[in-house]
Amino acid sequence: MFERLLGAILCLLVAFLPAPGARAETSPLEPDPFWNVPDIGSLPDDENGRLVRRGRDLITATYAHIGPNVPDVQKRYAGNNLACRNCHLDAGAKRFGNPLWGLIDQFPRYDAESGQSIGIAQRLNSCMTRSMNGRPLAETAPEMRAMVAYIEFLSVGVKPGQILTGYGAGDMPELDRPADPVRGASLYGQNCAMCHAPDGSGLRRLSAEPDFGYMVPPLWGPDSFNNGAGMNRLGTVANFVHDNMPNGTSYVMPRLSPEDAWDVAAFVVSQPRPVKPDLAKDYPDLLQKPADTPYGPYADSFTPQQHVYGPFGPIREEIARLKASGTVPKR
Ligand code: HEC
Ligand code: HEC
Numbered sequence: 001m002f003e004r005l006l007g008a009i010l011c012l013l014v015a016f017l018p019a020p021g022a023r024a025e026t027s028p029l030e031p032d033p034f035w036n037v038p039d040i041g042s043l044p045d046d047e048n049g050r051l052v053r054r055g056r057d058l059i060t061a062t063y064a065h066i067g068p069n070v071p072d073v074q075k076r077y078a079g080n081n082l083a084c085r086n087c088h089l090d091a092g093a094k095r096f097g098n099p100l101w102g103l104i105d106q107f108p109r110y111d112a113e114s115g116q117s118i119g120i121a122q123r124l125n126s127c128m129t130r131s132m133n134g135r136p137l138a139e140t141a142p143e144m145r146a147m148v149a150y151i152e153f154l155s156v157g158v159k160p161g162q163i164l165t166g167y168g169a170g171d172m173p174e175l176d177r178p179a180d181p182v183r184g185a186s187l188y189g190q191n192c193a194m195c196h197a198p199d200g201s202g203l204r205r206l207s208a209e210p211d212f213g214y215m216v217p218p219l220w221g222p223d224s225f226n227n228g229a230g231m232n233r234l235g236t237v238a239n240f241v242h243d244n245m246p247n248g249t250s251y252v253m254p255r256l257s258p259e260d261a262w263d264v265a266a267f268v269v270s271q272p273r274p275v276k277p278d279l280a281k282d283y284p285d286l287l288q289k290p291a292d293t294p295y296g297p298y299a300d301s302f303t304p305q306q307h308v309y310g311p312f313g314p315i316r317e318e319i320a321r322l323k324a325s326g327t328v329p330k331r
Contacts, residue, residue, distance in 0.1 A: 035157060036157075038154070038156040051149040052152075055148070055149045055150025055151070059084040060084075060091050061083055063214075067080075067213070077134050077143070078128065079135070082218075084132075087231055094244070096239070098240065101154040101158070104152050107119050131225045133224075170240075172261070175262050178309040181269075181309070184265065187256075191264065192245070200221055201218045219268050220268065220272060225274075228282070282295075286299035287319055287323050292312055
């Protein structure tokens with residue numbers, strides 16, 4: 001309680017301090033520390049208001065609407081009982097909790113993973129087929145329209161080209177050694193297992209129904225995200241955990257040291273999870289593949305092990321050399 005209060009006070013302080021590096025003159029590309037998440041309660045009960053609220057429900061309780069156990073077989077889009085909000089914290093409103101705000105004007109944009117320009121619906125479907133281990137929704141599906149309407153609503157008040165502080169999950173310094181899953185296992189026991197369970201299977205909601213999702217989501221195993229998900233990359237998990245876990249932590253006051261976050265992330269990514277077929281087709285241009293993508297093929301000659309646990313610096317240097325020399329990697 002006290003910690004929460006202190007966190008809230010610090011958040012307020014940070015919100016009213018100028019962003020680091022902020023200059024006196026305003027440019028549209030400057031981070032805007034004053035942007036607030038628009039208030040969904042203030043939307044009227046009209047067609048758009050209902051669509052946005054439905055979108056929020058789909059994001060906070062995905063399993064109850066399009067999960068693998070919903071009664072209507074046609075609606076079983078997700079392959080696991082996660083919710084988008086498990087990774088897009090506070091229903092997509094949390095800084096460095098993979099927020100979904102201020103995104104609309106960033107799409108369509110080039111996507112290195114598929115090698116083409118994609119719209120917001122395709123980006124959402126990438127999480128459907130990887131993070132949710134499921135199948136894509138049609139762009140015209142009512143659930144897709146609702147989720148996109150909610151994401152659009154989360155962009156209200158953000159000017160085109162405006163960069164907000166807090167996208168993604170953070171960008172802490174990397175280790176110059178491989179992250180250590182053995183050290184991570186004991187950190188997991190001390191800091192995570194009480195919520196996510198010693199076997200990583202999380203904690204189901206208490207309910208007579210089998211499809212009521214999780215109080216605490218699983219981190220690995222058959223009902224988790226698959227191996228093609230962004231959350232299966234060491235850098236994503238490490239930053240996410242550093243800025244958000246144990247649940248309730250904020251980037252303002254992280255609980256784990258960066259080193260501990262890298263090692264506990266190494267333990268999480270070393271665990272079994274569903275396998276996505278055809279991952280070898282990702283990143284048609286291998287020189288654009290992020291160094292911590294945990295599956296091949298790769299343009300460089302580093303071991304698969306190093307692509308999972310790092311260190312990633314030497315890999316990026318090699319990639320930069322290949323790019324500079326104009327090499328076109330064979331697949
Ligand atoms: C297991 C964690 C996880 C779940 C569950 C998940 N996502 Fe994501 N999502 C991510 C991560 C991590 C990223 C950041 C991109 C990356 O690193 O690949 C992301 C990126 C996105 C983006 C693009 C954000 C940007 O900044 O460009 C959208 C939109 C999105 N997700 C929507 C959804 C929706 C809608 C759902 C539910 C149907 C969902 N996600 C479920 C982890 C998840
Ligand atoms: C106090 C309970 C608690 C503790 C301790 C905790 N978590 Fe979580 N974690 C949660 C909850 C709850 C969520 C989902 C948040 C939401 O839906 O708002 C979550 C979400 C996550 C996610 C993203 C969702 C997913 O399914 O992958 C990851 C990764 C994660 N936690 C890792 C960790 C790690 C690693 C630790 C230990 C350093 C940890 N957590 C400690 C409760 C906890």
